[in-house]
Amino acid sequence: MKLEVRNITKKFGDTQVLHGISFAVESGRALGLLGRNGAGKTTTIRILMDVFHANSGEVFLDGKKFNQREHQIGYLPEERGLYPKKTVFEQMVYLGRLRGIPKAKAAANARKWLDRLEMREYEGRKLETLSKGNQQKVQLASTLVCDPQIIILDEPFSGLDPVNSQILQSVVREMIDEDKIVIFSSHQMSYVEEFCEDIAIINKGEVVLSGDLADIKKRFGxxxxxxxxxxxxxxxxxxxxxxxxxxxxxxxxxxxxxxxxxxxxxxxxxxxxxxxxxxxxxxxxxxxxxxxxxxxxxxxxxxxxxxxxxx
Amino acid sequence: MKKFFVVLEYELMNYLKNKSYMITTILVALIAGLLMFLPNIIDLGIGEDDTPVSGGWEQDSDADASDSADAECMLLYDKNGVFSDMSVLQMVFGGVRWEKADSVEALKEKIEARDADAGFAVDSLNSFEYFVYNQSMMDMNQSLFEQALGVMGQMKYCEENGLDYEQVYNIFAPEIDARVTVLGKNMANNYWYCYGLVIVIFMIIISYGVMVATSVTQEKSNRTIEVLMTSTDPNSLFFGKVIAGAIAALLQSGIVLGIILGAYKLNQDAWGGMLDMVFDIPGNVLLTFAFFGLGGFLFYTFIYGAMGALVSKTEDINKAAGGIQMIIMIVYFAVLIQLMDVDGIVIKAASFLPISSYSAMFARVAMGTVAAWEIVLSFVILAVSTAVVGIIGSKIYRMGTLRYGNPIKLSSALKNLRQGN
Structure with missing residues (x-):
């Protein structure tokens, strides 16, 4: 699979936020979306997720217009949020079902990911009773509960301690090894450097640099x-x-x-x-x-x- | 559609697992149901005719009002001996205990000391003064006393002119055998349950509307909304949420109302039909209430849901929903006031407007004259308006998803929708 973002522009009121963003990412590779705060990373991701509509430009998957509803996408938004009064397991199953997978499968996947993220003991606990780091892990597990082909993680490492970051790193590596498309934005360059074959640096709504990271490094060196x-x-x-x-x-x-x-x-x-x-x-x-x-x-x-x- | 049912199930279970919802439903149903069994449990004195009859000549003139220690005590200061026969007063006032006062001052003192309920200082057959400590809105004593004075005057006239008072009375007030056959609807019988049902639907709309709005706003304030919106379509989320609220409301009110009506039916004889005017609701009225009530509920709850999406903090909900709450209140009072005139132009017009038909139409069905085509037309208008409001509400919900911070004005939201943002 190849996901291509072509010349996307977005305007909020009189402010032009994106000036023609383009990049591409293939299965089994991870794309790191880099940029300072307000550069346009999250807006780009939200357009990919159809939260916002682009003013112009399009997104393609394998050459066809990308329809988010036709694919399983695991999306971890920058603004983390789940139901604080609900149990971990209950909301994971609900989110899995909302993404179209059967109840039994959603329950099995929820347990699988809670095990994988060493969170099984918390499955019956209300989210609000967990630490911030554990809530973040629940959010990640909820992202993956639908067996996504495309994974979009907006600042996945923020708020995680080194041990949990290590767990997340290994999960992201697994996803890449399983031939999935992984896009993630981060301020932590070391993580991007570790997983991403491709990068796109966005500055003030424009892609100032994109492509294969190794090639870019070679060119810069x-x-x-x-x-x-x-x-x-x-x-x-x-x-x-x-x-x-x-x-x-x-x-x-x-x-x-x-x-x-x-x-x-x-x-x-x-x-x-x-x-x-x-x-x-x-x-x-x-x-x-x-x-x-x-x-x-x-x-x-x-x-x-x-x-x-x-x- | 499948995802709509997933949302519906989840949201409905939220209501059903909510302890306060369950406790309120069970407790209210239980208490109301038990109240209906009350005449079978304790003696409420229903069926015993202890109601005083005022001014009726059929009453036993020897009735001793002082039998009851709780009887109302009235004073009379009659310096000119107008009431030579106190039995007239006792007949007119029924179970009231009468005492004579020596002066106006003594009469006032006793009333102020709360030793008597009220008193009269009578000067002549045409003149008296009424004294009372706190006058209630329903105080009939003055008119009863005027009636007693009238009787005394008539009796005096008959005596002076050698006439037989009873004979004269029977000529002027003959016993008439009157029968009433209501071919249409009896407003007197239907008024109270209509009144009750208008209040019930008003309470359901206000309480569940706010619950749905709060649920939408909470998803914004805890940032769940972005995950939800990217997981499924906003229509499924919005309609699922609102319809779950409608089912929860129907369940709660259905259970409570069903238990009350059922328990009353079982105990109707024990109550001596005393509460028929409230609980003996005809099937067609209940059916109209169910259809129009549900339509009105959905109409307003869709609006509440959209209002919830315009704000990010639950404390701002009242600000956003203030306008719609005002409309609901105006409709509520307008319909209640106009219940006395259900065939009037106000109720007729209100019964076709989607903002008010939910209560105005069933009031007309219960108490007024309404053609079948009017009911159908009104329901079609309500159903179409509800669908339109639902679709617009869903679009506002979608648009308000990631607009955190200050509340969005409804006018700006609608403008944005028109512009397709």
Missing amino acids: ENQIVLSAADRSLDMLSSFLAEKMPDRLQITGRTRDELILRSLKNTSRREILECLLANNIEIEHFESYKPSLNDIFVSEVGEEEKKEELA
Whole structure:
């Protein structure tokens, strides 16, 4: 299966929220939808779920117009919510039945997912009596109770402690292994990096970057190296490179211990290395730059916006 | 359709599992049912004719009002001896105990001390003053006293002119054998159960309407609505919720009403037909009540449901539903007031309007003259309006799904619907 979002726009009153969002995701792959708050991720997901209608653009599944009602979709909304006064099991079965699966199957699935998420002991408890983390797990179990082919998780890791995050990670991996389409939005880049073959970074209602994560990383790391010296500080090393190779190397960034350099004018790694050795620089670290998703996100969305995001 | 039944079952079970719903239903039915058996359990004195007859000459003139310690005590200050014969007063006033006062002041003092209920200071056959501590709305003493004075005057005239009073009385007030055959409907008999049923349907609409609105708003406030909306279509959710409320209301009122009517039927003889005017409801009226009541209930509950979707907090429901509650109240009072004139233009017009036909039409069926085509037309109007309101309500429900925060005005909601947002 291939789910394609093509050129979706959405306006709320006079505010244009989405300016033509496009991306695609296939079965057995996960797509990470990234973007800062208000970028348009949730609106995009809600259009996918038919909560909102797009002003223009369409969604296709295997080339045909996507009708949400014809497919089993497991949707975990950003605004979590279930019935606080109902028991865990009762509402899971209800939600399963609402999605069209028979009562017995819904009950069996509810038990299966409660077992899988180590929540079976709570099946007879009212939701409001559970901790926030456990409520979140119930919400996830309710999302999966209908055996969905497409899973859309909006910020699934928020509010989970490390142990529960680990459980959720393994569940998401299972879903991917079972050849399901998984779309999830998250602010936690490490999770996206771990599961997602594809990403789409949305900024101010536009997709600023999308595609295969490995390709994107390769492209971002192209002609870049990471360098550090045992006998010089990063400032001294920067001054040295500016003096010796002014028009052949560009400093694109720095971490706490390393400089990130881009080679210009087809300067080879051998030439850089020879220059360093010729000047008796005691090289500590010299390798190809492999950007993290965080680096890519910052570079695309902007350092300032990243700071706001974290704040 | 299948999902509609899933919602219906779930929502209905919510009502049936609700302890206060079950306890209220069982308790009210039990108490009301037991009350109907009361004449068989304790002696209520039903059937014993202890009602005083006022002004009737057939009454035993020797009736001793002072027999009962609880008898009403009346004072008379008669300085000119107008009432030479106190038996006239006792006959006119029935079981009242009469005492004479020495002066107006003494009469007032006794009344103020609550030793007597009321008193009269009579000057002549044409003049008297009535004294009472607290005058009730139903106080008939003044007119009874005027009647007694009239009798005294007539008796005096007959005596002065050598006439036989009883003979004169029988000529002026002969015994007439009158029979009444009601070919249509007896308003006097049907009025009270009509009155009761108007109140019952009003209470059901208000209480269940608010329950449905609260249930919708709660789904918004606890954010369940997004999960629900993405799991099934809004029509199934909205109609399932409202119709579950209707079934719960029907069950509750049906059980309570059924037990009351059944228990009364069993004890009708013991009651001596005393409550026939309230509980002996003809089948056709009950049927009309059921159909129109259900239609009116659904009509308003769909509106309540939509109002619930316009707000995100349960405390805002009254604000959103204020307008509709006002309409329900106006209809309620208008119909109750017009029950005295069920063939009047107000009830006739109200019986065709969907906002009021639920009570006005069955009032006409119970007490007035109404053609079959009028009933059918009114029901068709109500059914179509209910369906339209249901569809619009469902669209408002869908539109209000993710609009959290401040309440949405109904006018903005309808404008958005027109614009297709």
